[in-house]
Amino acid sequence: MADGEPGANAQPTDDDEATFEAVPLRHIGATQVRVSGDAERITTDRTLLEWVDPRDPQLADHRRIHDSWRVLRIQSEFVAGFDALSGVAEAVTVFGSARVEPGSDEYNLGVDVGRRLGEAGFAVITGGGPGAMEATNKGAFEAGAQSIGLNIELPFEQHINPYVTLAINFRYFFVRKTMFVKYSQAFVCLPGGIGTLDELFEALTLVQTRKVLRFPIVLVGRDFWGPLVDWMKNTLVADGKISPEDLDLITLVDTPEEAVQAVCDKAIRP
Numbered sequence: 001m002a003d004g005e006p007g008a009n010a011q012p013t014d015d016d017e018a019t020f021e022a023v024p025l026r027h028i029g030a031t032q033v034r035v036s037g038d039a040e041r042i043t044t045d046r047t048l049l050e051w052v053d054p055r056d057p058q059l060a061d062h063r064r065i066h067d068s069w070r071v072l073r074i075q076s077e078f079v080a081g082f083d084a085l086s087g088v089a090e091a092v093t094v095f096g097s098a099r100v101e102p103g104s105d106e107y108n109l110g111v112d113v114g115r116r117l118g119e120a121g122f123a124v125i126t127g128g129g130p131g132a133m134e135a136t137n138k139g140a141f142e143a144g145a146q147s148i149g150l151n152i153e154l155p156f157e158q159h160i161n162p163y164v165t166l167a168i169n170f171r172y173f174f175v176r177k178t179m180f181v182k183y184s185q186a187f188v189c190l191p192g193g194i195g196t197l198d199e200l201f202e203a204l205t206l207v208q209t210r211k212v213l214r215f216p217i218v219l220v221g222r223d224f225w226g227p228l229v230d231w232m233k234n235t236l237v238a239d240g241k242i243s244p245e246d247l248d249l250i251t252l253v254d255t256p257e258e259a260v261q262a263v264c265d266k267a268i269r270p
């Protein structure tokens with residue numbers, strides 16, 4: 001594969017298979033969990049988060065020793081992320097549905113957003129997966145911008161999309177989420193599901209609590225996001241759960257052009 005072709009610079013991800021930790025804690029003795037007839041991989045995140053009964057002497061030791069030493073692995077994942085991304089200057093992270101089909105309107109929206117961000121001088125960061133992530137990386141790649149994919153280990157086969165020029169593979173969601181925020185100056189959210197909502201609300205929490213400053217959060221697609229923003233206004237503000245000015249943390253736009261303009265207007269740039 002020649003340099004400059006999609007996928008030419010992406011780091012290989014297939015060898016990661018060897019690093020999947022297949023140690024079921026709660027189910028010691030069981031070796032696999034079946035989902036839809038397929039053997040499901042037990043991911044590193046899952047062995048960290050799974051409940052273990054400390055009253056069982058065998059499991060208690062497992063929990064105490066494994067969890068303590070696990071910190072080193074978490075640390076090494078932070079170090080690898082920091083090392084790989086420390087040179088990224090100006091970047092925007094784009095989130096969106098993993099389920100969008102190539103050629104669809106939402107896919108084309110992602111391509112357009114990625115391309116315009118790239119043309120505006122930003123590196124583009126995504127989750128590195130399919131759907132809107134692939135579309136956005138494609139747009140950035142075609143604009144000649146740095147196209148970054150922060151991939152995540154999942155219980156099923158997961159490949160980084162071919163338009164990523166810098167790929168990093170993470171086992172822990174929370175480490176990966178740190179990288180999304182730390183190395184970008186704005187978030188753009190395309191229409192998405194639970195993963196996208198999680199990423200959106202984490203960003204809102206960080207900005208609301210002033211953990212990050214001057215960090216625009218742009219939602220693209222009034223038809224899709226408008227009802228959520230209306231609910232926040234009519235229920236969260238009305239019920240006193242958020243302040244009216246918290247709504248100002250969100251910029252709602254319709255087009256890729258408006259999205260990039262909002263980022264350029266509101267993000268910290270030299």
Ligand SMILES: C/C(=C\CNc1ncnc2c1ncn2[C@@H]1O[C@H](COP(=O)(O)O)[C@@H](O)[C@H]1O)CO
Nearest residue numbers: 095096097098099127129152192193194195196
């Ligand atoms: C579901 C399918 C693939 C999942 N692969 C993913 N790879 C990378 N990142 C992902 C993946 N799925 C979710 N994410 C993250 O969440 C957001 C999208 O989630 P949503 O629920 O689809 O909105 C995205 O921004 C990623 O960071 C194949 O069908």
